[in-house]
Amino acid sequence: xxxxxxxxxxxxxxxxxxxxxxxxxxxxxxxxxxxxxxxxxxxxxxxxxxxxxxxxxxxxxxxxxxxxxxxxxxxxxxxxxxxxxxxxxxxxxxxxxxxxxxxxxxxxxxxxxxxxxxxxxxxxxxxxxxxxxxxxxxxxxxxxxxxxxxxxxxxxxxxxxxxxxxxxxxxxxxxxxxxxxxxxxxxxxxxxxxxxxxxxxxxxxxxxxxxxxxxxxxxxxxxxxxxxxxxxxxxxxxxxxxxxxxxxxxxxxxxxxxxxxxxxxxxxxxxxxxxxxxxxxxxxxxxxxxxxxxxxxxxxxxxxxxxxxxxxxxxxxxxxxxxxxxxxxxxxxxxxxxxxxxxxxxxxxxxxxxxxxxxxxxxxxxxxxxxxxxxxxxxxxxxxxxxxxxxxxxxxxxxxx
Amino acid sequence: xxxxxxxxxxxxxxxxxxxxxxxxxxxxxxxxxxxxxxxxxxxxxxxxxxxxxxxxxxxxxxxxxxxxxxxxxxxxxxxxxxxxxxxxxxxxxxxxxxxxxxxxxxxxxxxxxxxxxxxxxxxxx
Numbered sequence: 001x002x003x004x005x006x007x008x009x010x011x012x013x014x015x016x017x018x019x020x021x022x023x024x025x026x027x028x029x030x031x032x033x034x035x036x037x038x039x040x041x042x043x044x045x046x047x048x049x050x051x052x053x054x055x056x057x058x059x060x061x062x063x064x065x066x067x068x069x070x071x072x073x074x075x076x077x078x079x080x081x082x083x084x085x086x087x088x089x090x091x092x093x094x095x096x097x098x099x100x101x102x103x104x105x106x107x108x109x110x111x112x113x114x115x116x117x118x119x120x121x122x123x124x125x126x127x128x129x130x131x132x133x134x135x136x137x138x139x140x141x142x143x144x145x146x147x148x149x150x151x152x153x154x155x156x157x158x159x160x161x162x163x164x165x166x167x168x169x170x171x172x173x174x175x176x177x178x179x180x181x182x183x184x185x186x187x188x189x190x191x192x193x194x195x196x197x198x199x200x201x202x203x204x205x206x207x208x209x210x211x212x213x214x215x216x217x218x219x220x221x222x223x224x225x226x227x228x229x230x231x232x233x234x235x236x237x238x239x240x241x242x243x244x245x246x247x248x249x250x251x252x253x254x255x256x257x258x259x260x261x262x263x264x265x266x267x268x269x270x271x272x273x274x275x276x277x278x279x280x281x282x283x284x285x286x287x288x289x290x291x292x293x294x295x296x297x298x299x300x301x302x303x304x305x306x307x308x309x310x311x312x313x314x315x316x317x318x319x320x321x322x323x324x325x326x327x328x329x330x331x332x333x334x335x336x337x338x339x340x341x342x343x344x345x346x347x348x349x350x351x352x353x354x355x356x357x358x359x360x361x362x363x364x365x366x367x368x369x370x371x372x373x374x375x376x377x378x379x380x381x382x383x384x385x386x387x388x389x390x391x392x393x394x395x396x397x398x399x400x401x
Numbered sequence: 402x403x404x405x406x407x408x409x410x411x412x413x414x415x416x417x418x419x420x421x422x423x424x425x426x427x428x429x430x431x432x433x434x435x436x437x438x439x440x441x442x443x444x445x446x447x448x449x450x451x452x453x454x455x456x457x458x459x460x461x462x463x464x465x466x467x468x469x470x471x472x473x474x475x476x477x478x479x480x481x482x483x484x485x486x487x488x489x490x491x492x493x494x495x496x497x498x499x500x501x502x503x504x505x506x507x508x509x510x511x512x513x514x515x516x517x518x519x520x521x522x523x524x525x526x
Binding site (some may be wrong): 188191196198298 | 414424432459488489492511
């Protein structure tokens with residue numbers, strides 16, 4: 001014979017006769033063994049149910065310490081997962097129906113209790129509850145799977161976005177490289193086509209200088225104008241060529257202090273000519289950084305010449321180097337500050353634009369700082385120019401180790 | 402009087418050669434010959450036997466690099482110093498490594514007569 005299923009029942013009923021009757025009925029169940037705990041009032045029943053494992057509750061709504069619908073709610077709030085069968089007098093049947101709507105498993109009218117009906121109600125309640133539980137578990141599993149799948153999708157989406165970003169970046173690098181190639185070819189073409197005639201004009205001008213009367217003011221000023229025009233045109237072509245060759249970096253490890261020293265040497269005569277004092281504070285033992293030495297020299301020469309121009313006659317130029325740690329890692333920092341006129345605030349955001357110059361009359365091409373910025377950026381470094389409160393500007397360069 | 406130094410200019414820009422010839426020759430120290438066709442460079446050089454050659458890089462028929470190869474292949478010409486003269490490098494690039502670009506002496510156009518003479522003196526000490 002199959003073993004009977006053990007069911008722990010809490011019977012909350014103040015009428016001992018009915019309680020006895022129900023116990024009797026339960027005892028006679030052919031399929032289940034009902035272990036019945038009887039409580040005649042709500043309070044001890046609630047205490048019991050919080051302590052002991054209960055499979056089903058049979059609840060009379062009219063108890064000495066609670067009456068009507070609140071009785072059901074009190075029990076359900078303590079054990080929301082335990083099935084409840086309502087036991088009711090005929091008069092509160094309407095209330096019992098409402099209780100079923102609110103989650104009770106069934107309701108039984110005391111005056112019509114019959115053993116088969118009662119046992120069937122118990123079994124159905126237990127079974128229904130089991131199915132509900134299984135459904136709840138399935139729902140919860142489903143929710144968990146949805147959550148996991150959503151997380152997977154979110155991750156894939158993130159990866160995809162990253163890949164798209166990388167591809168976009170690679171594509172823009174390719175486009176930039178292609179552009180630079182076109183610019184390079186264009187610049188070489190322009191250089192060849194323009195500088196050859198310039199070379200002829202320069203040689204012709206020199207020839208004329210040798211045979212005309214250079215004491216004649218008009219002749220000498222004409223020749224000077226020709227020289228200036230030649231230099232200006234040549235400077236523009238040089239700028240274009242420099243710009244077009246930015247993609248061809250020859251990176252080697254270098255001590256930035258040495259690059260600064262060699263750059264300073266290139267413009268030493270300008271320091272002397274304009275009576276400018278140079279103060280160097282170069283940190284020893286700087287980490288070596290990967291740079292194209294010639295291009296970085298070009299950066300320093302350009303910046304130094306700008307400072308010299310800004311100081312005009314007399315002034316002090318400081319160059320400092322230091323090893324620093326930034327959010328992106330260790331770097332070498334170079335600060336150049338001058339005691340010049342500074343940069344008017346209204347043009348500060350234009351200084352990096354190609355062909356922007358305040359020195360057109362001094363043969364400025366407007367390419368200097370835009371080339372400087374491009375070179376620094378190609379070294380994955382940064383450059384910033386700020387006016388100083390005490391006058392002049394500070395240029396701060398960072399190159400990462 | 403010291404013998405004049407012979408300079409051959411191989412450049413398709415005829416006027417450039419002509420002007421350089423005028424400027425160098427009036428110093429009284431140089432004899433200059435111009436050749437505008439890369440293809441005739443070796444013939445001209447063999448006939449003139451210059452002390453130094455200024456050689457343009459970009460020329461329509463035979464370019465400077467090829468001319469250089471032909472000169473080197475000729476026993477009578479291979480020891481003549483050749484200085485490339487081109488408009489496609491900047492003066493800074495030409496002077497950065499003491500005038501040597503890719504192992505060859507280079508000058509950038511436009512160029513002053515003074516720089517040409519300094520270069521001649523450098524290679525014809």
